[in-house]
Amino acid sequence: MTTEWLWLGIGFLGQALFSARFLVQWLASERAKRSIVPTAFWFLSLGGGATLLAYALYRRDPVFIAGQGAGLFIYVRNLMLIRRETRQRAETSDTSS
Numbered sequence: 001m002t003t004e005w006l007w008l009g010i011g012f013l014g015q016a017l018f019s020a021r022f023l024v025q026w027l028a029s030e031r032a033k034r035s036i037v038p039t040a041f042w043f044l045s046l047g048g049g050a051t052l053l054a055y056a057l058y059r060r061d062p063v064f065i066a067g068q069g070a071g072l073f074i075y076v077r078n079l080m081l082i083r084r085e086t087r088q089r090a091e092t093s094d095t096s097s
Helices: 003-032 039-059 062-096
Strands: none
Touching: 003 039, 039 062
16 A cells, blocks of 8 residues: 555545534434534544645645544643533532432
8 A cells, every 4th residue: 555545545545434423413403402512523523634634645635634623722722611511510410418
């Protein structure tokens, strides 16, 4: 397998992960009958964004690098906020028992 084909596969993998997050969000919202963003959305965003950033770095595409790089901060921050909220709920649950 040539390096070019390997990186093309990595690029498509990143795009598939990134696109899968929309399916996850849509299905979760349909089940809840309201708009929600599940934690899996942010993990898929992070995985897809990181993979696409690697691909963009390989391609040396500054526009793609800036876009994916900036997005990674948002995805990580949302996962940090979810983690903090989960811990706070657990602490509140422990003290109310």
